[in-house]
Amino acid sequence: MPISGDLYRQLGRASAGAVSVVAAHEPESDAIVALTISSFVxxxxxxxxxxxxxxxxxxxxxxxxxxxxxxxxxxEAGQADVARHFARPGRERAGHTAFDAGHVVQVPLVPGALAQIECLTNEVFMSGDHAIVVGLVEAARTRDGEPLLYFGRQYGLFTPLTGS
Ligand SMILES: Cc1cc2nc3c(=O)[nH]c(=O)nc-3n(C[C@H](O)[C@H](O)[C@H](O)COP(=O)(O)O)c2cc1C
Structure with missing residues (x-):
């Protein structure tokens, strides 16, 4: 028998992750759609x-x-305000934001991010109440810096263990 919703939510809170923004031009209107995610892999x-x-x-x-x-x-660690912005409900949040343009693929990218990745959609799988979107990486760049993390409903920084 599956676990309760409460226990499932506890699992979500116990899982730490890096924070990203995924963004695309909407096919029909060419408006930008963007949201905060922690499910990037x-x-x-x-x-x-x-x-x-x-x-x-x-x-x-x-x-x-x-x-x-x-x-x-x-x-990047200093971009918690960006993460909060793109986690707000409502479509209008992307309209007031300046994005970098992809170099190879026409995709919106957050300026100053630790990594910017340009993808062509490769496959979409339905799984429970989510879809898994797989992208083929056509171009990418990284810069030096620290990642923005999310754990227990809070944004935070990575602290390496001494001696590790
Ligand atoms: C740290 C964090 C991580 C999130 N990760 C995801 C995610 O991986 N997938 C997802 O669908 N929503 C995720 N969300 C929620 C979306 O950002 C949020 O639902 C967003 O408001 C969607 O808005 P929309 O309904 O206007 O498209 C996350 C939110 C936060 C704060």
């Missing part, structure tokens, strides 16, 4: 694939599962 080395999961009841869902391409920006 580097998936495959050859070919280079990455993935994220999107909740089916988000406003962004339809655009993110039908877009031809998407950008992933791994946020």
């Amino acid at each position: 580097t998936l495959s080395f050859e070919p280079p694939l990455v993935m994220f999961a999107i909740q089916r009841n988000t406003v962004s869902y339809a655009s993110m599962v039908t877009c031809r391409a998407f950008g992933v920006s791994l946020l």
Whole structure:
């Protein structure tokens, strides 16, 4: 028998993750759709694939599962305000934001992010109340810095263990 919703939510709070913003041009209107995620994973080395999961009841869902391409920006430690902004409900949040343009694929990227990744949508899998979106990485760049992390409903920084 599956576990209760309360226990499942506790598991979510016990799981720490890096924070990213995934963004795309909406196919019909060319408006930008962007949301904060912590489900980004580097998936495959050859070919280079990455993935994220999107909740089916988000406003962004339809655009993110039908877009031809998407950008992933791994946020830097100082970008908690960016993460908060793109986690707010409502579509209008992307309209007031300046994005960098992809170099190879036409995707919106967050300026100053620790990594900017340009993807062509490769596959979409339905799984429970989420879809898993897999992207083929066409271009990417990283910069020096620390990642923005999320744990127990709080943003925070990475602290290496001494001696590790
Ligand atoms: C730290 C953090 C991580 C999140 N990770 C995800 C995620 O991986 N997938 C997802 O669908 N939503 C995730 N969310 C929630 C979305 O950012 C949030 O639901 C957003 O408001 C969706 O808005 P929309 O319904 O207007 O598209 C996350 C939120 C936060 C604060």
